[in-house]
Structure formats: C-alpha cells, structure tokens
Amino acid sequence: MIDPAQGIDKVADVLIKDGVIEGVVDPSSGRFFDGYDVIDASGMIVSPGFVDLHTHLRDPGQEWKETIISGTRAAAHGGFTTVCAMPNTDPVQDSAAVVEDVMRRAAADGMVRVLPIGAISVGQHGKQLAPMGELADAGVIGFSDDGNPVADANLMRQALAYSIEVGLPIINHAEDKSLVNGGVMSAGTVATRLGLAGVPAETETAMVARDLHLAELTKARLHIPHISTAGSIIALRAAKERGVNVTAEVTPHHLMLNDKWVYGLHGDVPDQVGSQSYDTNTKVNPPLRSHEDAEAVIAALDEGLIDIIATDHAPHALTDKICTYNEAAHGINVLETALSMVFDLVTSDRISLTRIIESLTSGPAAILGKDLGSLKKGFSADVAIIDPEAQWVVEPEQFASKSVNTPLNGVKLTGRVVQTIYQGETVFDLSTQSASTGAAVDLGARA
Amino acid sequence: MTNPTTAVGNENGGVAESTPIAPSGEVEQVVVPRHHLLDLDDLAPAEITDLLDSAVSMLEIAGRDIRKTPALRGKTIITMFFENSTRTRVSFEQAGKILGADVINVTASASSVSKGESLLNTVKTLQAMHIDALVVRHPHSGAPYFISNHTDASVINAGDGTHAHPTQSLLDLFTVRNHLGDIAGKKITIVGDVLYSRVARSNIIAFQKMGAEVVVSCPNTLLPDEWQIGSTLGEETGFGGLKLARNVDEAVDGADVVMALRIQQERQDAGHLPSLREYSERWGINATRMALANDGALLMHPGPMNEGVEISSEVAHGAQSVVEEQVRNGVAVRMAVLYTLCAPGKSIRATNGDEV
Numbered sequence: 047m048i049d050p051a052q053g054i055d056k057v058a059d060v061l062i063k064d065g066v067i068e069g070v071v072d073p074s075s076g077r078f079f080d081g082y083d084v085i086d087a088s089g090m091i092v093s094p095g096f097v098d099l100h101t102h103l104r105d106p107g108q109e110w111k112e113t114i115i116s117g118t119r120a121a122a123h124g125g126f127t128t129v130c131a132m133p134n135t136d137p138v139q140d141s142a143a144v145v146e147d148v149m150r151r152a153a154a155d156g157m158v159r160v161l162p163i164g165a166i167s168v169g170q171h172g173k174q175l176a177p178m179g180e181l182a183d184a185g186v187i188g189f190s191d192d193g194n195p196v197a198d199a200n201l202m203r204q205a206l207a208y209s210i211e212v213g214l215p216i217i218n219h220a221e222d223k224s225l226v227n228g229g230v231m232s233a234g235t236v237a238t239r240l241g242l243a244g245v246p247a248e249t250e251t252a253m254v255a256r257d258l259h260l261a262e263l264t265k266a267r268l269h270i271p272h273i274s275t276a277g278s279i280i281a282l283r284a285a286k287e288r289g290v291n292v293t294a295e296v297t298p299h300h301l302m303l304n305d306k307w308v309y310g311l312h313g314d315v316p317d318q319v320g321s322q323s324y325d326t327n328t329k330v331n332p333p334l335r336s337h338e339d340a341e342a343v344i345a346a347l348d349e350g351l352i353d354i355i356a357t358d359h360a361p362h363a364l365t366d367k368i369c370t371y372n373e374a375a376h377g378i379n380v381l382e383t384a385l386s387m388v389f390d391l392v393t394s395d396r397i398s399l400t401r402i403i404e405s406l407t408s409g410p411a412a413i414l415g416k417d418l419g420s421l422k423k424g425f426s427a428d429v430a431i432i433d434p435e436a437q438w439v440v441e442p443e444q445f446a447s448k449s450v451n452t453p454l455n456g457v458k459l460t461g462r463v464v465q466t467i468y469q470g471e472t473v474f475d476l477s478t479q480s481a482s483t484g485a486a487v488d489l490g491a492r493a
Numbered sequence: 494m495t496n497p498t499t500a501v502g503n504e505n506g507g508v509a510e511s512t513p514i515a516p517s518g519e520v521e522q523v524v525v526p527r528h529h530l531l532d533l534d535d536l537a538p539a540e541i542t543d544l545l546d547s548a549v550s551m552l553e554i555a556g557r558d559i560r561k562t563p564a565l566r567g568k569t570i571i572t573m574f575f576e577n578s579t580r581t582r583v584s585f586e587q588a589g590k591i592l593g594a595d596v597i598n599v600t601a602s603a604s605s606v607s608k609g610e611s612l613l614n615t616v617k618t619l620q621a622m623h624i625d626a627l628v629v630r631h632p633h634s635g636a637p638y639f640i641s642n643h644t645d646a647s648v649i650n651a652g653d654g655t656h657a658h659p660t661q662s663l664l665d666l667f668t669v670r671n672h673l674g675d676i677a678g679k680k681i682t683i684v685g686d687v688l689y690s691r692v693a694r695s696n697i698i699a700f701q702k703m704g705a706e707v708v709v710s711c712p713n714t715l716l717p718d719e720w721q722i723g724s725t726l727g728e729e730t731g732f733g734g735l736k737l738a739r740n741v742d743e744a745v746d747g748a749d750v751v752m753a754l755r756i757q758q759e760r761q762d763a764g765h766l767p768s769l770r771e772y773s774e775r776w777g778i779n780a781t782r783m784a785l786a787n788d789g790a791l792l793m794h795p796g797p798m799n800e801g802v803e804i805s806s807e808v809a810h811g812a813q814s815v816v817e818e819q820v821r822n823g824v825a826v827r828m829a830v831l832y833t834l835c836a837p838g839k840s841i842r843a844t845n846g847d848e849v
Contacts, residue, residue, distance in 0.1 A: 241634035241656025324635035
C-alpha cells in the first residue's frame with residue numbers, strides 16, 4: 047500500500063466503512079475482519095484513487111465522442127476516481143447554469159467524481175472575463191480556456207488578478223498561435239521529412255514565460271497545463287526559485303512519446319515515408335515534442351519541478367482521425383492507458399513508484415485543496431489497485447471510452463489498474479472484463 | 494514503390510504483421526495486387542533508371558503524328574485534383590490518352606471537403622467504380638498515402654502539400670539525363686522556396702539517389718528551422734549530404750544544372766520575405782549568375798514561372814533554358830509511370846529501398 051500524503055509505503059490492510067476510509071492497519075495475520083468483504087490485493091499496489099486535473103468529457107455538446115457516463119467509466123477503468131472536466135463543451139462552461147447541469151448529471155450518472163473547470167473568458171473567446179465569482183460559487187475548481195490560449199496579455203493579467211478574489215488557479219493553455227503559423231506537429235526532422243508544417247517549441251515556451259511573469263506581477267495562482275518543452279522547464283524553474291505561485295502538469299504522452307511516433311511505427315524511424323506514416327492518432331496539442339523535450343519533462347517530474355501528471359484525455363470520433371494529418375482533430379484518448387504509460391518510468395528506474403503515485407493522487411489533490419488523493423481516515427474511500435506485473439496489449443476497441451483515438455493501438459504495456467473503488471464501491475474490476483487477444487508491439491524488446 | 498500490403502507496416506521489421514494501420518482503429522485487410530508511386534524515396538536507383546529508359550520510347554510515341562497506342566486500352570484512370578494545376582493535370586491526361594486509357598478528370602476543392610470522412614468517401618466511391626489508377630494532387634502532405642490505404646487502385650502522387658512531387662522529379666531527371674548523360678557526379682543547384690516546395694524536396698531526394706551533388710540556396714526564412722545555412726546535412730535528416738550554400742553565387746558556381754523554383758506572393762505576405770523585388774535581387778537567376786555555372790549548364794524551372802522574380806526573362810528563354818522541354822518530357826515520363834503501374838502483367842517490383 048502506498049499513500050504519499052501520509053508517507054506510507056508498506057504492506058498493510060485498508061479498512062473501508064460506509065464509503066470512507068476507516069483506517070490503515072498492519073497485516074491481519076490471524077485477525078479476522080468480521081462483517082467486512084475482503085479484497086485480496088496481495089502482490090498488488092494499493093493506491094489512493096487517481097485525481098485527473100485535465101479531462102475532456104465532451105458533454106454537453108459532443109456526446110458522440112464522449113459523455114459524462116462513458117468518460118467517467120473510462121476514468122474508473124484507468125484508476126481515476128476524480129476527474130476535472132475542461133470547459134470547452136458546447137455550450138461552454140462559462141456560466142453557473144452549464145456548470146450546475148454538468149455537476150447534477152455527473153452526480154446522478156457518473157461512475158466517479160467530476161469537478162468542473164470554468165472558462166476564463168466568455169465563450170472561451172479571449173475577449174471578456176467569464177463570471178468567475180458566479181462560477182466559483184457554482185463549484186468550479188479553476189479556470190481555463192483550454193484549447194484556446196488567452197492571447198491578450200492584459201486579459202490574462204486581469205484574469206489572474208481577479209482569480210485571487212475566489213482563490214482558484216488560472217490554467218492557461220500556453221501557446222502563441224501566431225508562431226504556430228499553420229503547423230500541425232513539432233518542427234524538426236520528422237516534420238521536414240513528412241512535409242508537415244512544424245510548430246517550434248518556442249510556441250509554448252514563450253507563452254509560459256509570459257504567464258509566469260504575469261503570475262509574479264499579480265501574485266495569483268497559475269497552473270500550467272500539459273507542459274512539454276525543455277525551454278518551459280527552464281522558465282518554470284526560474285519562476286519557482288523566485289517564489290512565483292505556480293504549479294505544472296505533464297501528460298503521459300508527453301512523457302512517453304515523441305515526434306517520431308508520427309511516422310506510425312511506434313517510435314521507430316523508417317527508411318522511407320510509408321503508408322503507415324502520418325498517424326493522425328499522434329496529432330495532439332501541444333504536439334508530441336522531441337526526444338530531448340521528453341527527457342526534460344521526465345527529469346522535471348522526477349525532481350518535483352513539474353508537480354503532477356494529468357491526462358488531457360481528449361476523445362475524438364473516428365471521422366476526426368480517418369483523414370489527412372492536416373484535417374485531423376487534436377487529442378489523444380488517455381484515461382485508460384495513463385497509469386500503464388507512466389508505469390514504464392517505474393519499471394525502467396527513471397522515477398520512483400512513490401513519486402508517480404504522488405503525482406497522480408496527493409499532488410493534484412493539493413492543487414485542488416480538497417480532501418482527496420489519500421487513504422487517510424475519514425477520506426472518501428477512493429482506491430486504485432495496480433498489478434505491477436500485469437502485461438497487456440492496448441486494444442482501443444475494448445475501451446470504456448466512446449472513442450478509440452490512441453497511437454498505442456497494439457502496444458504492449460506493463461503495469462495495470464485492475465480494480466477501482468469509488469466511495470467504497472467497486473466501479474471497475476478487470477477480472478470481470480472480457481479477455482484481451484491479439485498481436486502486440488513490444489517496445490522494450492525492440493530497443 | 495510502396496509495399497503492396499498496405500495494411501501491414503512490415504517494411505522495417507519492427508511491427509507485427511497483424512498490426513492494423515493506426516488511424517482507423519479497424520483492421521483493414523487490403524491485399525493489393527498493384528503498386529503506387531507516392532514518392533521516389535522508396536525506389537531503388539535501378540527502378541528509376543528503368544522508368545527513365547521506358548520514357549525514352551514513350552517520348553517517341555508522344556511525338557508521332559498519330560499519338561495513340563492500345564497499351565492501356567480498357568483501363569480507367571482518374572485524375573483527382575484538390576488543388577489547381579493545369580499543367581500537371583493535362584500532362585497526366587495526355588499521357589493516359591496516348592496510351593489508350595480512359596481518363597476522367599475530377600476537380601475537387603479541398604476546402605469544401607472539410608472533413609477527411611468526405612475524402613475517404615470520395616475515394617471509396619471511386620473505388621467502387623473499378624478504377625485502375627488514381628492520380629492525386631492534394632494540398633495536404635500525406636494525402637496520397639492516406640488514399641492508398643483505402644483503395645486498391647494504383648495511386649500516383651501528383652503533388653501532396655509540401656511533401657513530394659515524384660513525377661516532376663522523374664521528368665527533371667529525364668531532362669538532365671538527355672542533355673548531360675550520367676547524372677552521377679553532376680552538381681545540381683536548386684534556388685528557391687525549400688520550406689514549402691515539394692519539388693525541392695523530391696528533387697533533392699531524386700538527384701542524390703542518382704549520385705548527384707545537390708546544393709540549395711534560399712533565404713533563411715524559407716528553410717526548415719533545424720537546417721543551418723552554410724552546413725551540410727547529416728543522414729539523420731533524411732536529406733543527408735545536401736549542401737546549404739551561404740549565398741546564391743556560391744551555389745551556382747560550377748553547377749551543371751541550375752533549377753529556379755517558383756516564389757509565391759504569399760511568402761511576402763506571410764513575412765518570409767521583405768519583398769519580391771529584394772528576392773529577385775538576391776536570389777533571382779539571371780545572366781550574370783548563370784555565367785558562374787559550368788559551360789553548357791542547364792537552366793530548369795518546374796513552372797509556372799514568375800519572370801523577373803525568380804528567373805529573368807533573358808535566361809528563361811535563353812539558350813541554356815530547357816523549361817519547355819521539361820513540359821514535353823513530363824508527358825513521356827508520366828506515360829512510363831502509368832504504363833509501368835497499370836499495363837497488364839506489368840508492375841514495378843516492390844522493394845524495401847535498402848538495396849540502394
């Protein structure tokens with residue numbers, strides 16, 4: 047059992063009663079828990095349920111891609127018991143009415159907890175501040191125009207300054223659109239060979255630097271979503287050393303993948319461009335960066351400079367991906383593969399298991415300021431049970447998510463969530479799922 | 494030529510045979526008895542030479558008074574252009590018709606095809622009509638590869654985005670070979686918009702593959718960020734050995750072929766260039782610059798030309814210019830490609846390209 051919030055990493059029994067944690071006790075050698083159902087998790091890792099600060103549920107508005115029901119079910123399958131829903135819905139979550147609708151339906155139909163994020167600006171248009179006080183009262187946990195950066199520096203400044211009023215963080219998708227200039231993947235050798243317009247890393251780095259200085263100016267709380275460049279890490283380090291009130295997240299795909307995946311060969315580089323190239327399932331924003339950028343964010347996560355892992359789960363329909371690379375929608379379906387993707391960093395001794403668990407549980411809970419992400423007595427009984435030895439092959443058609451847009455199709459991963467408990471109830475149990483079959487791509491064996 | 498088993502990414506040995514192509518999430522069992530021409534990067538030099546040899550006899554046929562052969566009688570070729578191009582479309586149409594094929598021209602606007610589903614459906618619709626070859630021009634890089642995954646017709650790339658234009662390269666190789674003989678060892682200088690030019694990219698690959706030394710010159714704003722002026726590219730770039738000249742005079746000096754590329758007004762509008770006038774002064778090919786090239790050097794341009802901008806009228810129509818010949822040769826080369834891909838019993842042997 048691992049609970050970074052309490053500094054626990056030992057063999058133990060977790061007692062759950064009436065949907066809350068009753069306590070953590072030493073192994074029950076000879077002790078009989080009369081009246082308790084017993085889940086035998088020997089050989090497994092028992093972790094607090096994961097908290098995702100960055101989820102696109104597509105509901106309301108794009109229910110053919112995902113719904114609150116399917117998205118929270120996908121979350122449960124991935125070990126997540128709390129997901130924060132990004133506001134780029136239709137209508138946008140820029141008013142109490144929309145936020146309250148999402149919360150009401152999530153409470154009624156969701157398999158796990160949904161915490162909504164409000165828009166920074168009305169309609170996410172970057173012109174006028176959304177009613178941040180009204181949204182805070184309705185229950186949002188932060189503000190973001192995710193997908194649309196707040197391009198206007200003065201509006202960003204005002205949003206940060208106003209956010210102090212409600213005590214919630216501003217989460218700005220950092221991307222200078224004028225530098226994107228039609229780019230669809232990271233600039234570099236891969237983009238040049240494929241003839242795809244490239245996006246330089248500075249597209250992100252420049253706006254991260256701006257936002258950090260504006261957070262310093264306003265003394266407000268800034269949370270940087272899906273940080274992905276080595277340059278952003280340098281700026282983040284300098285800002286934290288100056289005492290800027292900032293936290294940052296990184297996605298599993300920016301940790302595990304890089305721009306070579308666009309060739310469609312799971313990271314291999316082909317001698318020639320081929321029919322499997324232009325893998326539209328690798329198209330995401332921020333784009334998959336260079337190997338060097340991925341190394342930089344891994345190191346920053348390890349040392350705690352990057353605070354947490356968040357999925358940026360972005361489901362899209364087949365028609366959004368069966369097209370040319372230019373036409374394809376941005377986004378990767380991540381919830382159900384997230385733990386297994388980052389678990390590779392544990393098995394390869396890059397990052398400790400405790401740090402990974404922390405970045406999925408108590409780390410994001412601390413940013414939320416909520417009693418979540420720990421197995422402390424009295425906390426909601428949210429638990430993820432991980433089999434560290436489990437090897438499985440990603441088969442998107444088996445996803446609980448409505449969408450299948452992952453570049454990991456057919457890839458073999460190690461380490462898997464096998465059971466998820468939310469408020470004391472099992473919401474996912476792998477042993478009741480249909481067995482996987484099919485061929486696998488073993489990335490490790492190839493290296 | 495692209496491996497015919499398009500559903501299987503086995504060209505590199507690293508992907509399991511049964512791995513489905515990625516974008517669809519569904520296993521496509523396309524077993525294709527034909528091949529495609531999507532780029533020249535997967536053709537061995539010997540295959541390119543075969544195509545050029547074939548074009549020699551095609552040129553003779555195309556020059557006859559009665560230009561008609563039954564070689565592709567009963568075959569249907571569709572040209573599908575999502576981008577305007579009179580020259581290339583007519584060239585393919587003429588090539589197909591001389592060979593006796595039925596050629597249908599489809600003009601589609603990529604902007605009206607807002608989602609790939611429509612491109613997919615368009616291709617599947619044509620596929621259902623028993624098409625032998627699809628000649629595709631598309632503003633998005635990779636579109637012909639996408640199409641080749643969803644049809645069993647031969648797909649011929651007539652230019653995709655900023656990626657490749659293989660038949661232009663074949664006709665350029667053919668033109669140079671006709672004048673200078675063996676391409677190996679020749680210095681080929683390309684001046685122009687390398688960042689956005691599919692002709693530049695395909696020609697760099699094609700001429701290097703045939704043993705030529707390729708040098709480019711252009712404003713730094715029209716090079717990929719990771720390419721440094723004054724350097725020679727390494728193998729990891731996919732364009733290994735390409736020299737990036739410090740200036741146009743250095744590039745043209747001692748060249749056997751000087752190729753000027755079309756520079757577009759929109760590059761000025763997008764801030765890549767201060768003005769076309771300045772481009773013309775610093776990178777335009779004129780008589781003074783051509784004098785730096787070898788005696789008997791060829792001046793080429795893929796057209797259409799902006800005379801007075803990237804090329805002066807004097808040299809564009811001068812003794813060293815082979816621009817019109819390029820157009821004439823284009824028909825012959827495209828006949829060779831169509832014949833090789835579509836004629837009964839004919840096909841270019843698929844290779845892994847690593848026997849180069």
